[in-house]
Structures are given as C-alpha cells and as structure tokens.
Amino acid sequence: MPLHTRIVKADQDNPDPEAVKSGAAVILAGGTVIFPTETVYGLGANGLDQDACLKIFTAKNRPADNPLILHISSLEMLDGIAVLPDSSVRQRLAHFWPGPLTVLLEKTDVVPAAVSAGQPTVAVRMPDNRLALELISASGVPIAAPSANLSTRPSITDSQDAVREMSGRVDLIYDSGKTSFGVESTILDLTTTPPRLLRAGSTTVESLQEVFGSIEISDAARGTVESNVAITPGMKYRHYAPEKPFFLMNSMEDFRRLLDLDLGHLGILAMGADEVCSKDQCLRLGSMNDLRQVGHNLFSAFRELDRSDFNMAVIHPFPENGYGLAIMNRIRKATGHRVITTEEVLELAGNSNQTL
Ligand code: TXA
Numbered sequence: 635m636p637l638h639t640r641i642v643k644a645d646q647d648n649p650d651p652e653a654v655k656s657g658a659a660v661i662l663a664g665g666t667v668i669f670p671t672e673t674v675y676g677l678g679a680n681g682l683d684q685d686a687c688l689k690i691f692t693a694k695n696r697p698a699d700n701p702l703i704l705h706i707s708s709l710e711m712l713d714g715i716a717v718l719p720d721s722s723v724r725q726r727l728a729h730f731w732p733g734p735l736t737v738l739l740e741k742t743d744v745v746p747a748a749v750s751a752g753q754p755t756v757a758v759r760m761p762d763n764r765l766a767l768e769l770i771s772a773s774g775v776p777i778a779a780p781s782a783n784l785s786t787r788p789s790i791t792d793s794q795d796a797v798r799e800m801s802g803r804v805d806l807i808y809d810s811g812k813t814s815f816g817v818e819s820t821i822l823d824l825t826t827t828p829p830r831l832l833r834a835g836s837t838t839v840e841s842l843q844e845v846f847g848s849i850e851i852s853d854a855a856r857g858t859v860e861s862n863v864a865i866t867p868g869m870k871y872r873h874y875a876p877e878k879p880f881f882l883m884n885s886m887e888d889f890r891r892l893l894d895l896d897l898g899h900l901g902i903l904a905m906g907a908d909e910v911c912s913k914d915q916c917l918r919l920g921s922m923n924d925l926r927q928v929g930h931n932l933f934s935a936f937r938e939l940d941r942s943d944f945n946m947a948v949i950h951p952f953p954e955n956g957y958g959l960a961i962m963n964r965i966r967k968a969t970g971h972r973v974i975t976t977e978e979v980l981e982l983a984g985n986s987n988q989t990l
C-alpha cells in the first residue's frame with residue numbers, strides 16, 4: 635500500500651518553525667521523513683524506535699544487514715548512544731561537527747538492532763544543515779537516516795529527485811532544493827588504532843589527519859577494490875550506479891582523443907570538468923579547481939544521463955587527493971570499476987545499441 639506523502643516546502647537555511655514541527659511530529663509518531671543534509675538528502679526515522687527504523691529499510695528496499703547512521707544535533711546526544719574511546723575524542727569531533735564526518739563508535743544498549751544491523755558499533759554524525767539540526771532537536775531523539783535514494787540508485791542531492799523517486803514510500807518530504815556538498819559524509823572508524831577511513835567523502839583525509847594524526851586508508855575507501863568481506867557493510871552492495879552503461883576513461887589523454895570525435899553521432903555522453911569538456915556533447919561538471927562543485931554535480935549528472943537519449947557515457951579520471959579521493963571512489967563504483975580506452979569505446983559504440 636503506497637503511503638500518502640506530504641510535500642513540505644522549507645528553506646534549509648532558515649526553516650519556518652511550523653515546517654520543522656510537522657516533520658518532528660511525523661518522527662515522534664514513528665513515521666518517515668526525507669530531509670536535506672549538507673551532503674545528500676536523508677530518509678529519517680526515530681533512531682531509538684526499532685519499528686520506525688524498520689520502515690526505512692522497506693521504503694528504500696535496503697538489505698537488512700546494512701546499518702544506519704544516527705544523526706544528532708548536539709554533542710550531549712552522543713552520550714546516550716555511544717561510548718567514546720577516550721576523553722580527547724569529544725574535542726576532536728567538535729572540530730568537524732556540525733559537518734560531513736561520520737564516526738564509528740562502540741554502541742550502547744539504547745541503539746536498536748535495526749540501526750546497528752548486528753554490529754557492536756554505531757555510526758554517528760552531526761549534519762551541517764539548519765533544517766536537519768532543527769528537525770533533530772525538535773524531535774528530541776537522534777534520527778536514523780541513510781541516503782534517501784532507492785537502494786543501488788545514486789544518492790539524492792535535489793528535492794525534485796526525492797519527490798520523483800520516493801513519493802508514496804515515506805510520510806513527508808521536505809522540498810528544500812539542492813544540497814550544498816553532493817557527496818556523502820566521510821566515514822571514520824574510531825574503534826581502531828589508528829583510526830581507519832571506511833568511506834572517502836566530503837571531509838578530506840588531509841583535514842582528518844591534522845586532527846586525528848595518522849589514519850589508515852582501506853582500499854575499499856579508495857574504491858579501488860569492491861570488498862566482499864565488508865568492512866563497512868554498505869561496501870558490498872552496488873552503489874551510485876546510473877542505469878545506462880557508464881565507463882571511466884583510462885587516461886585524460888584518451889578522453890581528449892575521444893572528444894575529437896563526433897560523440898553525439900555515436901550516442902556517447904562525455905562527462906567531465908569544464909576545462910576539459912567544453913564541447914556540446916559534454917555534460918560539464920564544474921571546474922577542476924573546484925572539485926567540491928564537481929562532487930556537487932556528479933549524482934545529478936548520473937540521473938540526467940538516465941533521462942537522456944544517449945546510449946552510454948564516459949568520464950575522465952580526477953586527481954586522487956583532497957576532495958578528488960571521494961569523487962574517484964564514487965566514479966569507480968558508478969562505473970562498476972570498468973575502465974576503458976578510446977578504441978574500446980568506439981568498438982562498443984560501433985556495435986548495435988542493444989549490446990551497449
Ligand atoms: O552524508 C551521509 O552520510 C548521508 C546523509 C543522509 O547523512 N548518509 C548516508 O547514509 O550516506 P548511507 O546509509 O547511504 O551510508 C552509510 C554507510 C553505509 O555504507 C553503512 O553500511 C555504513 O555507513 N555504516 C553505518 N553504520 C555502520 C556501522 N555500525 N559499521 C560499519 N558501517 C556502518
């Protein structure tokens with residue numbers, strides 16, 4: 635049975651108190667709310683209510699063994715749900731919060747099984763978004779929320795996509811426009827020494843190293859391997875993928891060679907940074923000098939690809955430091971780790987569309 639979904643317009647930087655109250659009432663009644671964070675939209679429910687959290691899995695078609703992040707609005711909220719490894723951690727977290735950093739901590743008994751999915755840990759973050767913070771604080775409970783997309787689809791960075799994809803599946807959607815980052819939070823495991831990066835994201839590794847010292851970076855966090863033995867359970871599932879065939883070019887040189895050809899005629903969409911991809915058949919993602927902007931446009935570009943008439947798409951590689959680490963991780967996953975040369979692209983495009 636589809637749910638009746640209320641769409642509530644709300645300014646994410648300066649929300650109307652009535653709009654906040656409507657969402658909090660749904661959370662406290664055990665319902666589900668799609669709300670903006672600074673990274674991507676989240677699909678939230680009362681993080682202390684097992685039955686409410688189970689609705690998140692149904693709404694997203696999410697496998698039950700993939701745990702949820704608890705979103706908090708103050709450091710005090712942390713105390714009930716997690717055990718800190720030492721007293722310095724609080725201050726270090728205050729350095730990044732509110733902001734796009736999720737940390738793994740030892741959980742307390744208060745955390746429902748649906749949230750931790752059988753792990754001894756709980757993932758926690760304080761989002762840097764005024765509507766999200768006010769919603770959590772008005773609810774008075776941590777809000778459990780994965781990204782608001784259907785499982786395996788790209789994360790949602792624009793409320794219009796949330797309305798398109800999730801109407802009838804949740805109780806309320808905040809129509810609050812575009813999120814500011816566009817790539818999900820960085821996940822850092824603080825239960826190990828040194829701390830371990832589980833997912834590259836909107837907080838850079840370099841900034842984490844300044845505050846936490848040395849950090850172990852797993853291959854899975856780089857996105858260079860797809861692990862079957864999940865360090866972060868979510869890693870074993872297909873993620874962020876457009877439905878159309880999508881490939882990473884093996885080098886910038888090959889990408890430029892391909893651009894010299896008439897791609898539109900071949901049904902190939904080229905995606906890349908403005909400076910590299912200036913032709914008509916290019917979907918321009920922003921400047922190489924502002925990778926945050928590229929990250930911001932990436933998921934909506936995947937969705938645009940699926941709505942377009944193109945048969946397939948290619949993207950060029952980005953430098954893998956700073957914000958580029960998260961971008962390349964998402965591209966590797968979205969392309970299913972398929973790296974391709976100009977010759978191979980032409981071979982594919984030359985065959986009938988059915989084989990693409
Ligand atoms: O930016 C974000 O982090 C967004 C916004 C909505 O906050 N949320 C998000 O949630 O990306 P989700 O569920 O799509 O990704 C969270 C990842 C999943 O891969 C999940 O497996 C992992 O975090 N995770 C959550 N709890 C965990 C735990 N206790 N142990 C290991 N991994 C965990």
Ligand code: MG
Pocket residue numbers: 780781789
């Ligand atoms: Mg997700």
